[in-house]
Amino acid sequence: MKTRNNNRLVGVAAVTLLSLASLAGCESTGSSENVDGPRPAVVTASAGARLWEDNCVRCHNLRLPNAYTDGEWAIVAHHMRLRANLTGEEARAILAFLQNGF
Amino acid sequence: MNIQSLLQVPRMDTLSAWLIPIFLVTGPAFAQDQDDAEPATEAALEGQSTADILQRMRAMEMDLHQLQRALTDSGPGVHQFMVTGFANTSFSNLKGKDSSFTTSYSPVILYKFSDSFLFESELEFSLAQTGEVEVGVGYANGSFILNDNWIVGAGKFLTPFGIFGERIHPVWINKLPTAPLTAGHGGIVPTSSIGAFARGGARTGSTKWNYSFYVSNGPELEAGSDPAEAAASGQLHFNNNADSNNAKSVGARIGCLPVAELEIGVSYLTGGVTPSGNEIADANSTLMGVDLSYNPKMSPTHGRVEVRGEWVVSNVDDVVYNPGGGADLLYNNERSGGYFQFAYRLPGSDLRLSPWEGVARYDTLSQPQDSPQLANRDRITFGLNHWLTPSSVVKAAYQIEDRNGAQQDQDGFMLQFAVGF
Numbered sequence: 001m002k003t004r005n006n007n008r009l010v011g012v013a014a015v016t017l018l019s020l021a022s023l024a025g026c027e028s029t030g031s032s033e034n035v036d037g038p039r040p041a042v043v044t045a046s047a048g049a050r051l052w053e054d055n056c057v058r059c060h061n062l063r064l065p066n067a068y069t070d071g072e073w074a075i076v077a078h079h080m081r082l083r084a085n086l087t088g089e090e091a092r093a094i095l096a097f098l099q100n101g102f
Numbered sequence: 103m104n105i106q107s108l109l110q111v112p113r114m115d116t117l118s119a120w121l122i123p124i125f126l127v128t129g130p131a132f133a134q135d136q137d138d139a140e141p142a143t144e145a146a147l148e149g150q151s152t153a154d155i156l157q158r159m160r161a162m163e164m165d166l167h168q169l170q171r172a173l174t175d176s177g178p179g180v181h182q183f184m185v186t187g188f189a190n191t192s193f194s195n196l197k198g199k200d201s202s203f204t205t206s207y208s209p210v211i212l213y214k215f216s217d218s219f220l221f222e223s224e225l226e227f228s229l230a231q232t233g234e235v236e237v238g239v240g241y242a243n244g245s246f247i248l249n250d251n252w253i254v255g256a257g258k259f260l261t262p263f264g265i266f267g268e269r270i271h272p273v274w275i276n277k278l279p280t281a282p283l284t285a286g287h288g289g290i291v292p293t294s295s296i297g298a299f300a301r302g303g304a305r306t307g308s309t310k311w312n313y314s315f316y317v318s319n320g321p322e323l324e325a326g327s328d329p330a331e332a333a334a335s336g337q338l339h340f341n342n343n344a345d346s347n348n349a350k351s352v353g354a355r356i357g358c359l360p361v362a363e364l365e366i367g368v369s370y371l372t373g374g375v376t377p378s379g380n381e382i383a384d385a386n387s388t389l390m391g392v393d394l395s396y397n398p399k400m401s402p403t404h405g406r407v408e409v410r411g412e413w414v415v416s417n418v419d420d421v422v423y424n425p426g427g428g429a430d431l432l433y434n435n436e437r438s439g440g441y442f443q444f445a446y447r448l449p450g451s452d453l454r455l456s457p458w459e460g461v462a463r464y465d466t467l468s469q470p471q472d473s474p475q476l477a478n479r480d481r482i483t484f485g486l487n488h489w490l491t492p493s494s495v496v497k498a499a500y501q502i503e504d505r506n507g508a509q510q511d512q513d514g515f516m517l518q519f520a521v522g523f
Contacts, residue, residue, distance in 0.1 A: 061492035
């Protein structure tokens with residue numbers, strides 16, 4: 001009984017959290033904006049800096065763009081795309097920002 | 103003259119061989135033409151305007167940047183190799199244990215061939231108390247990018263169950279010297295798996311999704327019939343280099359980011375776990391988990407907050423065990439646990455963050471009643487970190503532990519220097 005209750009609790013919590021999260025995402029599409037403005041539907045080169053900050057800082061401190069060479073950033077970005085499940089567009093935009101410096 | 107053309111070696115073929123004598127005759131005339139093209143002398147610059155000189159300087163800067171890129175970068179299809187990784191030295195003084203220094207080193211070797219293929223690996227070197235060097239493979243896998251939303255791969259990979267094992271375990275990323283009770287040695291979630299995976303990310307409107315699906319050898323249930331293994335009876339072992347029962351495990355993690363600051367994930371892993379030919383009955387295991395990470399956007403003048411938490415339930419079908427070859431033992435083999443962590447980086451000056459950061463984590467692990475394992479554990483850890491660079495840190499932490507039962511609570515102090523490179 002305890003097993004089923006615990007599993008049900010985790011399952012209900014998971015479904016509830018994901019549902020709330022996806023609904024919150026839908027609401028933010030329309031009228032609400034964060035302090036930085038609406039998120040662009042299409043990732044542009046100018047969004048590379050924001051994507052770098054949004055994605056990388058979720059796990060670790062941000063390494064400066066001059067921490068690695070351009071070639072090393074290409075390898076690191078590929079490795080991090082795999083680890084963080086970035087889309088191709090996001091990974092390219094972040095890499096372009098890192099390789100072009102500030 | 104284009105810098106890139108200087109770095110390309112012309113192919114020698116029959117046509118080129120005929121052109122050599124022609125070039126020998128016309129060479130001096132060709133060189134004369136080059137000599138006439140804009141030498142940077144005082145005489146040449148004297149008659150030029152400031153605008154012309156600035157334009158010339160910009161052209162030189164672009165040529166120099168191209169040359170630097172060509173020397174340090176490499177284009178698609180060329181082998182690219184990089185060694186990175188992390189290391190730490192720690193000191194711990196915990197009740198019931200001898201105080202000790204420990205050290206470990208984990209090189210991460212990355213090999214990238216073309217824009218689509220990556221081989222990644224992490225080795226783990228640590229020094230055992232006996233003086234031996236212990237070597238492990240954290241992960242070693244190859245992956246191929248199919249398109250913007252899918253990557254496939256195989257090998258030994260960090261299991262996409264929750265987020266600690268896959269993203270937070272490196273010592274320079276983990277804000278405390280210890281891993282949560284649910285992870286690592288004696289934990290109830292896998293750190294790595296051997297198998298194949300498909301993963302990626304996608305957007306629907308403003309919501310970002312990430313997803314990972316995998317099939318692996320899966321965990322193995324420890325029967326514990328051997329007296330030496332009796333204490334582990336009923337536990338799942340996740341370090342299976344080969345499938346022990348011809349029953350693969352399948353799993354997935356799906357993460358949702360309704361806003362950039364918040365990620366919520368759910369994880370699932372199931373499969374047969376009883377080794378073939380074992381005396382205990384066939385059993386399946388099911389692991390379910392939820393995870394959350396929240397990094398609110400804040401001005402550096404207010405510092406930086408990070409909130410993280412995970413919860414997992416692990417269930418194994420009811421089977422009869424004989425720990426140490428003794429009496430039958432049947433119990434509800436369900437374990438659960440998780441952690442909640444809050445970290446705050448102080449604001450500094452000049453719109454930078456302070457190097458000082460405070461951390462607090464509560465973690466817990468519940469074991470089945472009547473199982474041979476340790477009793478339930480609850481722990482709270484307070485930490486103070488000083489970041490020397492973005493990837494190197496000195497951590498000081500104190501943990502207060504509560505172990506139900508006869509086990510010694512391991513309260514105590516820890517100090518760690520960790521670096522990522």
